[in-house]
Amino acid sequence: MIFSSAFKKLKQGLSRSRTQFNNRLSKLFTGSVPLTEDLLEQIEEILISADIGVELSMEIIEDLRKNFPLDQVVEMETVVAFLQTDLIARMKVEQIDPKPMESPHVILVVGVNGTGKTTSIGKLAHHYISQGKRVLLVAGDTFRAAAIEQLAIWSERSGAELMKKAATDPSAVVYDALQSARQREIDVVIIDTAGRLHTQKNLMDELEKIQRVVQKVIPGAPHETVLTIDATTGQNGLIQARQFSQVTPVDHLFLTKLDGTAKGGIAIAIHHNLDIPVKYIGIGEQMGDIQDFDATSYVQALFEVVGSDS
Numbered sequence: 001m002i003f004s005s006a007f008k009k010l011k012q013g014l015s016r017s018r019t020q021f022n023n024r025l026s027k028l029f030t031g032s033v034p035l036t037e038d039l040l041e042q043i044e045e046i047l048i049s050a051d052i053g054v055e056l057s058m059e060i061i062e063d064l065r066k067n068f069p070l071d072q073v074v075e076m077e078t079v080v081a082f083l084q085t086d087l088i089a090r091m092k093v094e095q096i097d098p099k100p101m102e103s104p105h106v107i108l109v110v111g112v113n114g115t116g117k118t119t120s121i122g123k124l125a126h127h128y129i130s131q132g133k134r135v136l137l138v139a140g141d142t143f144r145a146a147a148i149e150q151l152a153i154w155s156e157r158s159g160a161e162l163m164k165k166a167a168t169d170p171s172a173v174v175y176d177a178l179q180s181a182r183q184r185e186i187d188v189v190i191i192d193t194a195g196r197l198h199t200q201k202n203l204m205d206e207l208e209k210i211q212r213v214v215q216k217v218i219p220g221a222p223h224e225t226v227l228t229i230d231a232t233t234g235q236n237g238l239i240q241a242r243q244f245s246q247v248t249p250v251d252h253l254f255l256t257k258l259d260g261t262a263k264g265g266i267a268i269a270i271h272h273n274l275d276i277p278v279k280y281i282g283i284g285e286q287m288g289d290i291q292d293f294d295a296t297s298y299v300q301a302l303f304e305v306v307g308s309d310s
Helices: 005-013 015-026 037-049 054-067 076-091 117-129 145-158 170-183 201-217 235-245 266-273 295-302
Strands: 105-110 135-138 161-163 188-192 224-230 252-256 278-282 290-292
Touching (some): 005 015, 005 290, 005 295, 015 076, 015 295, 076 295, 105 201, 117 135, 117 145, 117 188, 117 252, 117 278, 135 145, 145 161, 161 170, 170 188, 224 235, 224 278, 235 266, 252 266, 266 278, 266 295
Parallel strands (some): 105 188, 105 224, 135 188, 224 252
16 A cells, blocks of 8 residues: 555545445445345446446456355455455556656647646646746637636746737747747746637647647657546546547546546546556646556555555
8 A cells, every 4th residue: 555645645636536436335335245246236336336437347347256256255345455456457557767858848738628728737837847847838729818817827826937929820829939948948838729629620720730830840749748638527538538539649648627526437447448548637726736647546545445544
């Protein structure tokens, strides 16, 4: 089990999801009960309700069936511990040593309005500034005046610099920002874009234009294209991520608002079903409420053995 302050913060952020899971599971276990097909079916329903997904939930139940003979007496703590081990094993990915960050490191943030995109940008800015990096936020969402105002607020809160212009062409704003970043030795450039749906061709075309401009000014950039997904939308978020990634390159996902949902299993479902890794998670409203996604700590915080205070 993990004992760091970051893990405690993660546990707090996932408290609604964990409480919902434990409350429903505890109703099935009054002390030690025999493992029956009916009990397995009810556990499966609980997993599905946590947004882990039907297919993965069925696979987990099959693992339970293989490891615990029917009619064997089991306790809730034993089942939860097994779920932790099983999920962590499934979510293990090969660790790749991160490459040194190029300067400027360009992050393009995309997503639908309402997913917490601007807030996530503010958190990313704080994340890098706390590492001693100089950060420039770029107001590339010229479709909404409020978007520029919101980004300016997060710039002030985080201590990041801001590039904004009255230009209606976001590509022009991005071009000037990247030129400025190179001249002023900015470490990290985070580009906001207009909230869009994959079905809005004009906005998707504009996004492609921004990407071409970025590549022209800084070959090899953007170094990260991050898609924000609202965790409270559950399986719809999974569908959105899949559809969005089919029309534009996405390197990483930023899963937001995990503290506001009782269905935190969506992070596991996305990790299991998509080739796009969840890299960042938002677990609160404050600037520091951002963490790199780690499968082991996430599963342990979400499916914690009852009675553990670690």
